[in-house]
Amino acid sequence: MTITLGGVCEPGSTLVNKTGGWRTFRPVFDYDKCIKCKLCELLCPDMSVDARDDGFFEFNYDFCKGCGICANECPTDAIEMVLEEK
Amino acid sequence: MKRNFEDDKEKMVVVEGSYAVADAVKVCRPNVISAYPITPQTHIVEDLSQFIADGEIPNCEYLNVESEFSAISALVGSSAAGARSYSATTSQGLELMHEVLFNVAGMRLPVVMTVVNRAVSAPINIWNDQQDSISQRDTGWIQLHAEDTQEAADMTAQAFKIAEDPDVMLPVLACMDGFILSHVYEPVILLDEDLVAEYLPPFEPKFKLDPKNPKTFGAFADPHSYTEFRYLQQQAMNKALKTIEDAADEFYDLFGRHYGGLIDTYQTEDADIILMAMGSIVGTIKDVVDKLRAQGVKVGLLKVRSFRPFPAEAIKNAIKGAKVVVALDKNISLGLNEGALFTETKGSLYNTNVNIPIIGFMIGHGGRDIPMSTMEAIVDEAKKVIDSGITVESQFTDLKEELL
Numbered sequence: 203m204t205i206t207l208g209g210v211c212e213p214g215s216t217l218v219n220k221t222g223g224w225r226t227f228r229p230v231f232d233y234d235k236c237i238k239c240k241l242c243e244l245l246c247p248d249m250s251v252d253a254r255d256d257g258f259f260e261f262n263y264d265f266c267k268g269c270g271i272c273a274n275e276c277p278t279d280a281i282e283m284v285l286e287e288k
Numbered sequence: 289m290k291r292n293f294e295d296d297k298e299k300m301v302v303v304e305g306s307y308a309v310a311d312a313v314k315v316c317r318p319n320v321i322s323a324y325p326i327t328p329q330t331h332i333v334e335d336l337s338q339f340i341a342d343g344e345i346p347n348c349e350y351l352n353v354e355s356e357f358s359a360i361s362a363l364v365g366s367s368a369a370g371a372r373s374y375s376a377t378t379s380q381g382l383e384l385m386h387e388v389l390f391n392v393a394g395m396r397l398p399v400v401m402t403v404v405n406r407a408v409s410a411p412i413n414i415w416n417d418q419q420d421s422i423s424q425r426d427t428g429w430i431q432l433h434a435e436d437t438q439e440a441a442d443m444t445a446q447a448f449k450i451a452e453d454p455d456v457m458l459p460v461l462a463c464m465d466g467f468i469l470s471h472v473y474e475p476v477i478l479l480d481e482d483l484v485a486e487y488l489p490p491f492e493p494k495f496k497l498d499p500k501n502p503k504t505f506g507a508f509a510d511p512h513s514y515t516e517f518r519y520l521q522q523q524a525m526n527k528a529l530k531t532i533e534d535a536a537d538e539f540y541d542l543f544g545r546h547y548g549g550l551i552d553t554y555q556t557e558d559a560d561i562i563l564m565a566m567g568s569i570v571g572t573i574k575d576v577v578d579k580l581r582a583q584g585v586k587v588g589l590l591k592v593r594s595f596r597p598f599p600a601e602a603i604k605n606a607i608k609g610a611k612v613v614v615a616l617d618k619n620i621s622l623g624l625n626e627g628a629l630f631t632e633t634k635g636s637l638y639n640t641n642v643n644i645p646i647i648g649f650m651i652g653h654g655g656r657d658i659p660m661s662t663m664e665a666i667v668d669e670a671k672k673v674i675d676s677g678i679t680v681e682s683q684f685t686d687l688k689e690e691l692l
Binding site: 205206207208209210211212213214215216219 | 384394395396397494495501502504505506507508509513514517520
């Protein structure tokens with residue numbers, strides 16, 4: 203890869219830069235509480251909440267940085283932030 | 289080079305320097321103008337907004353913004369979208385743009401901006417020196433300085449040509465001294481629209497911000513590639529050395545006016561003493577050279593048009609036969625007690641075979657008048673250096689001891 207003028211590149215180039223490793227807390231869904239309101243998907247600043255065919259959502263841990271906005275905004279407390287431990 | 293003064297006289301009109309520049313911007317067919325008014329730049333953007341209101345600049349958007357930071361930020365977007373983009377500012381306004389200037393240059397957007405040079409606060413002062421643009425020297429913008437209003441107008445067209453050259457693609461600060469040039473009325477030839485169309489082809493960048501063909505502009509670069517971005521910018525600056533000369537030569541071919549490319553010289557061939565400077569002070573120096581030459585003093589002038597890229601080679605060749613060189617700076621690097629032109633000229637010669645004493649005078653700060661008598665006193669100091677070497681390397685000029 204050579205650098206184009208001013209670094210102009212095809213969109214989506216940050217997909218190769220997986221930022222999930224920055225995370226300290228991981229969001230985890232409790233699907234019994236989830237009412238499919240879609241707020242978590244709308245409010246995620248990193249587009250790391252993906253819709254599933256059954257109407258529920260799941261996290262893309264390759265890019266989720268664990269900011270916790272989804273858990274904070276969830277109206278039914280269906281998202282728990284769990285400490286990442288190896 | 290020779291100018292055809294006889295034909296020129298017929299075409300001359302008496303206008304304010306700011307109007308001459310605004311008119312030059314108009315005939316360069318910009319697509320977006322974004323600026324915030326600030327003295328002494330105001331008349332340029334007033335004239336431009338009047339042109340827009342009168343429908344004299346087709347296919348052009350004039351953006352009213354709330355600050356200089358917004359003015360230049362808006363042009364990042366417009367230039368990326370393929371619009372020929374222009375702004376003008378000065379002093380505090382230019383300093384407020386500082387952060388974004390790096391972005392414009394790093395993203396290789398050929399924005400042209402007139403800087404109507406003014407002193408910076410504090411203390412607040414609206415008069416001319418060149419501290420504002422000199423303080424932006426490392427932002428990656430080409431920086432040119434005009435000697436008179438005709439050159440300031442003509443430099444506008446040259447600036448677009450240089451900036452948009454595919455080998456360069458760097459933004460340009462086209463500098464003119466505040467009030468001394470921006471507010472003076474003198475005869476100039478306004479740029480002919482058809483000739484400018486011939487001189488300056490339409491802006492066709494390789495990449496455009498376009499929703500139909502999305503691209504990422506201004507992306508992140510990690511330690512793996514950041515160095516190479518800087519290297520490529522420096523390479524573009526190196527290429528600009530030739531482009532600036534070519535732009536001046538091509539301008540001469542079409543318009544018959546020439547002010548030098550990177551530099552210009554006056555009576556330097558056999559000169560023992562060479563005064564070097566940038567901007568309107570050059571005009572005064574020419575008069576001093578004429579007066580002193582008539583008295584038998586072998587003095588000459590080196591006018592530096594391009595401060596960035598710094599024309600080290602051209603300067604070296606111009607001064608190599610002199611016995612002493614005097615750099616005059618309307619700026620100071622505080623803590624070094626030197627002006628930028630002095631420091632950089634000295635620095636660029638250090639590892640060469642040209643070993644001439646160079647002294648520096650910081651002059652005209654905050655609009656202080658620079659009379660011929662001051663310049664003659666500086667030449668007297670230079671003569672002493674020839675006879676007995678350097679005693680003071682760099683100093684303030686006309687310092688009023690009674691105020692200290």
